[in-house]
Amino acid sequence: MDRNLFRASNTPMHLARTIAEVRAAVAAARAAGRPIALVPTMGALHAGHVSLMRAAARDDAFVVVSIFVNPTQFGPDEDFARYPRDEAADLACCRAAGAHAVFLPRVTEMYLTGAATAVHVGGLTDALCGPHRPGHFDGVATVVAKLLIIVAPDRAYFGEKDFQQLAVVRRMTADLNLPVEVVGCPTVREPDGLAMSSRNAYLTAEQRRRAAGIHAALAAVRTGVARGERDTAALLAAAKAVLLREVRPDKIDYLSAVDAETLRDVARVARPTLFATALHLGPTRLIDSVVVVPDASDA
Numbered sequence: 001m002d003r004n005l006f007r008a009s010n011t012p013m014h015l016a017r018t019i020a021e022v023r024a025a026v027a028a029a030r031a032a033g034r035p036i037a038l039v040p041t042m043g044a045l046h047a048g049h050v051s052l053m054r055a056a057a058r059d060d061a062f063v064v065v066s067i068f069v070n071p072t073q074f075g076p077d078e079d080f081a082r083y084p085r086d087e088a089a090d091l092a093c094c095r096a097a098g099a100h101a102v103f104l105p106r107v108t109e110m111y112l113t114g115a116a117t118a119v120h121v122g123g124l125t126d127a128l129c130g131p132h133r134p135g136h137f138d139g140v141a142t143v144v145a146k147l148l149i150i151v152a153p154d155r156a157y158f159g160e161k162d163f164q165q166l167a168v169v170r171r172m173t174a175d176l177n178l179p180v181e182v183v184g185c186p187t188v189r190e191p192d193g194l195a196m197s198s199r200n201a202y203l204t205a206e207q208r209r210r211a212a213g214i215h216a217a218l219a220a221v222r223t224g225v226a227r228g229e230r231d232t233a234a235l236l237a238a239a240k241a242v243l244l245r246e247v248r249p250d251k252i253d254y255l256s257a258v259d260a261e262t263l264r265d266v267a268r269v270a271r272p273t274l275f276a277t278a279l280h281l282g283p284t285r286l287i288d289s290v291v292v293v294p295d296a297s298d299a
């Protein structure tokens with residue numbers, strides 16, 4: 001982790017392990033007239049998470065970071081048990097980034113015995129990661145809804161790195177009339193273009209080198225569009241060639257071009273279009289995407 005990204009801060013930081021504790025910290029900040037900003041995470045924090053905390057701090061907001069590896073969004077064969085967890089490093093990161101409170105609940109604090117309620121967002125979850133990770137977005141929507149109800153922030157911050165998750169959260173908050181502004185933040189990348197992710201820690205040195213080709217493949221899409229190509233099949237073929245040559249993934253779950261709003265497949269780049277991929281390098285599943293906006297002159 002690049003320590004230079006973090007500014008030193010003497011701000012005292014609340015550490016809340018229970019819902020009552022985080023609510024008390026938030027109530028005190030609200031009584032002092034401060035807006036509340038929430039940054040939900042699963043920990044193993046990196047500069048991508050820090051960028052959300054920095055964005056959240058605007059307007060003198062009281063920034064709450066939640067760190068919770070949410071079991072309900074992992075499939076039975078996925079990496080819940082081995083997901084990287086480092087509480088001390090995460091707290092140091094939050095403190096250095098200037099967070100005001102960290103909510104670190106146990107699973108039993110978040111899910112009552114016998115919990116039987118889930119939030120399902122239809123439509124948007126039929127595409128991309130949805131079919132490959134059954135139940136994943138129900139777990140995400142449910143835990144984000146719970147965090148929004150617990151913390152009741154004015155704004156909540158999410159990364160465009162998980163573009164479909166951001167779309168699902170926007171839909172869910174609109175549909176449930178949750179009084180929160182959902183703010184999307186740009187993807188933070190390593191110098192070679194790889195999107196920062198807690199799961200990058202799983203990669204061997206050799207896989208890590210190959211993984212940079214994911215960004216190269218998506219950059220090839222951008223270049224193609226800039227040269228005037230609008231046919232998504234041609235753009236995807238060019239991107240796939242880069243993936244196969246540079247990344248040599250063990251499996252590609254998808255490499256798709258979809259409308260950036262509806263997430264439905266599109267044949268031509270006529271509106272903002274999301275080019276997204278999910279692939280496996282050994283046991284590690286990585287996702288990345290870019291949004292390509294055609295020139296206004298194309299319309």
Ligand code: AMP
Pocket residue numbers: 040041042043047048049051052157158159160161162185186187188189195196197198
């Ligand atoms: P996670 O801890 O992976 O669940 O991510 C927590 C939040 O950080 C989500 O809103 C992610 O989209 C966001 N995030 C993760 N990686 C990045 C990144 N490289 N750039 C920007 N945001 C990110």
